Amino acid sequence: MCVNASVTKNDAAKPSASDIRLVIAASSAGTVFEWYDFFIYGTLASIIGRTFFPSDNATLQVLLVWAGFAVGFGFRPLGAVLFGYLGDKLGRKYTFLVTVTLMGVATAGVGLIPSAATIGLAAPAIVILLRVLQGLALGGEYGGAAIYVAEHAPGGRRGYYTSYIQASVVGGFVLSLIVVLSSKALMSDAVWNDWGWRVPFLVSLALLAISLWMRMKLSESPVFQAMKEEGELAGNPFVESFTYPGNKRRIFxxxxxxxxxLTVIWYTAMFSGLSFLKSAMRMEDTLAEVVVGIGATLGMGFFIYFGSLSDRIGRKKPIIIGYAVTLLMLFPTFWLMGAAANPQLAEAAERNPVVVAGPDCNYSPFASEQVSNCGKLLADLAASGVSYSLRDDAVFGMTAGGSAVDLASYPWTDKAAARAKALQSELSAHGYDFAKVQPSLGRIVAVIGALLALMAMSGATYGPVAALLSEMFPPRIRYSSMSIPYHLGTGYFGGFLPLISSYIVARTGDPYAGLWYTWVVVLVALLVAAWGLRPGLPADFTDD
Structure with a gap:
C-alpha cells in the first residue's frame, strides 16, 4: 500500500519500490481500461455506422460515426473542468475512481442499445448521450492518473515512471483490437454481425471491476496529502488556473x-492508419486490425523510451525533434504504407488516373443524396476509395487513364450501393481491383515498419508529456491546470481529426489529402513549443 506518512509538498516522503510498482500498475491498468472503453467505438466504427447511423450515402454514414466519435472528445474539456476541480479539492485518488466507473458504465450501455431499425432516432440519440458521458469521464481520468504517478515519482525518474501512463493509452487501443479479434474468432460472421459485436462493449464491466479493485488499494498522493494537512488546497481551482501568475501563458x-x-500525431498513426488500410487500401479487415495491433504493441516501447530519455536530456528536445520528423516524414510514411498494402491499387491509380469533368459537379459529403449525376458519381468514387481529379467542362463524363468510361448505362436512379457496384465493374476494365487484399508477408512487414515509424514520431512527442505537464503547473491547481489544456487540445484538435480528414478526403478524392490537417496542426505545435517550452533538464514547478 502507498505511503501515507506526513510530508511537505516540496519534500514528500519517498514511497518504497513496491509502492511505486503498485502506483504505476494500478494507474496504468485503469488508463488502459478506460481508453479501451473509448477506443472500442472507433475500432467498431463500421458496425456502429450501419447499426445506429444507417444512411444510403456511405460517406455520410462514415461521417456520422466520426461525428459521434468527436462528440465524446468535445465534452472532454468539460470533464476536465469538473473532475479537475474535484481532484484539486477532494484528492487525486477518489476522483479517478469516479471517472473510471462512469466510463465503464457508459461503454457497457452502448452494447445494450437497440438498433436504429428497432427504435428509430432514439438509437443514435442514446449513443450520443453515452459518448457525452464517456467524454466527461475521460476528461478527468488522464490528468488524475498522470499526476498521481508524477507526484509519487522521484524527480530524476519522473519521465520514465509517467511514460507507462502514456504507453497505457496505446495499450487501450491494443486491448480494444485484441477483444474485437478474439470475439470475432469465437463467433460465426452471422452471429458477429447480428449481436456478437456488442460483446466487446459489455466486456468493459469486467475491466471496470478489475480497475476498481486495483485502485482501491491506493492511498492518496503524498503531495496532495501534504497540502491538505497544511491547509494549502485551492479555494477554486478552476478560477485560480486562470488567475495564478503566469498560468495563462503556461496553459496556452x-x-x-x-x-x-501530440494528439493529432497519435490519432493519425492509429485511427487514420487503420481506416486508411481498411478503406482506401482495401486490406482485409481482420488482417488490417492485426497489423495495426502489432504495430501499436511494438510501438509502445517508444513511449517508454522517450519518457525515460527526457529525464536525461530534458522534455523539450524529444518533443521538438518528434514534431520536426513528423513534418518531414508524415506523407512519405503513408505513401510507403499504401504502396506496400495494395500495390495493384496504387499502380492502377498511377497508370489510369480517374478524371471527372462536367458543368455541375457539386458534391456534398453531408447530403443523404446528391442532386446532380456528377455529384452522385463523385460520391460513388469516394465510397469506393478511388482517388480522382475534377475539372470544369461543358460535357459531363469520366476518363480512366485517358480512356472514356461508359456512363450511358450507369444506374443513376438506383441506391448508392448498386451504383458503386456498377462503377467498380466499369473501372475493373481499367486495372482497378476492388476485392479485399491480403498482402504478402514481406509487404505486411513493410506496413508494420511504416506504422512503427509513425509510433516513433508519436512516442517522441507523447512519452515525456505527463511528466512535463505535471512539472509545468503549481501543485495546488495542478489537476485543473493540466487537464483543461490537455483535453481542449486532445478533445478538439484530435477528436475531430477523423471527421475533418474524412471530409477532406471525400471532397478532394485524394486518400492522402486528410493528412494535411495533421501536418498544419503539428507545424503550429512545433512553433509554439519551440518558443514556449523551457530548454534544459527537467525541473519541478517554480514561480519564475
Whole structure:
C-alpha cells in the first residue's frame, strides 16, 4: 500500500519500490481500461455506422460515426473542468475512481442499445448521450492518473515512471483490437454481425471491476496529502488556473504547443492508419486490425523510451525533434504504407488516373443524396476509395487513364450501393481491383515498419508529456491546470481529426489529402513549443 506518512509538498516522503510498482500498475491498468472503453467505438466504427447511423450515402454514414466519435472528445474539456476541480479539492485518488466507473458504465450501455431499425432516432440519440458521458469521464481520468504517478515519482525518474501512463493509452487501443479479434474468432460472421459485436462493449464491466479493485488499494498522493494537512488546497481551482501568475501563458503552451500536436500525431498513426488500410487500401479487415495491433504493441516501447530519455536530456528536445520528423516524414510514411498494402491499387491509380469533368459537379459529403449525376458519381468514387481529379467542362463524363468510361448505362436512379457496384465493374476494365487484399508477408512487414515509424514520431512527442505537464503547473491547481489544456487540445484538435480528414478526403478524392490537417496542426505545435517550452533538464514547478 502507498505511503501515507506526513510530508511537505516540496519534500514528500519517498514511497518504497513496491509502492511505486503498485502506483504505476494500478494507474496504468485503469488508463488502459478506460481508453479501451473509448477506443472500442472507433475500432467498431463500421458496425456502429450501419447499426445506429444507417444512411444510403456511405460517406455520410462514415461521417456520422466520426461525428459521434468527436462528440465524446468535445465534452472532454468539460470533464476536465469538473473532475479537475474535484481532484484539486477532494484528492487525486477518489476522483479517478469516479471517472473510471462512469466510463465503464457508459461503454457497457452502448452494447445494450437497440438498433436504429428497432427504435428509430432514439438509437443514435442514446449513443450520443453515452459518448457525452464517456467524454466527461475521460476528461478527468488522464490528468488524475498522470499526476498521481508524477507526484509519487522521484524527480530524476519522473519521465520514465509517467511514460507507462502514456504507453497505457496505446495499450487501450491494443486491448480494444485484441477483444474485437478474439470475439470475432469465437463467433460465426452471422452471429458477429447480428449481436456478437456488442460483446466487446459489455466486456468493459469486467475491466471496470478489475480497475476498481486495483485502485482501491491506493492511498492518496503524498503531495496532495501534504497540502491538505497544511491547509494549502485551492479555494477554486478552476478560477485560480486562470488567475495564478503566469498560468495563462503556461496553459496556452500546453494547449497549442503540446496537447494539440501530440494528439493529432497519435490519432493519425492509429485511427487514420487503420481506416486508411481498411478503406482506401482495401486490406482485409481482420488482417488490417492485426497489423495495426502489432504495430501499436511494438510501438509502445517508444513511449517508454522517450519518457525515460527526457529525464536525461530534458522534455523539450524529444518533443521538438518528434514534431520536426513528423513534418518531414508524415506523407512519405503513408505513401510507403499504401504502396506496400495494395500495390495493384496504387499502380492502377498511377497508370489510369480517374478524371471527372462536367458543368455541375457539386458534391456534398453531408447530403443523404446528391442532386446532380456528377455529384452522385463523385460520391460513388469516394465510397469506393478511388482517388480522382475534377475539372470544369461543358460535357459531363469520366476518363480512366485517358480512356472514356461508359456512363450511358450507369444506374443513376438506383441506391448508392448498386451504383458503386456498377462503377467498380466499369473501372475493373481499367486495372482497378476492388476485392479485399491480403498482402504478402514481406509487404505486411513493410506496413508494420511504416506504422512503427509513425509510433516513433508519436512516442517522441507523447512519452515525456505527463511528466512535463505535471512539472509545468503549481501543485495546488495542478489537476485543473493540466487537464483543461490537455483535453481542449486532445478533445478538439484530435477528436475531430477523423471527421475533418474524412471530409477532406471525400471532397478532394485524394486518400492522402486528410493528412494535411495533421501536418498544419503539428507545424503550429512545433512553433509554439519551440518558443514556449523551457530548454534544459527537467525541473519541478517554480514561480519564475
Amino acid at each position: 503552451i500546453a494547449l497549442f504547443g503540446i496537447a494539440a500536436g
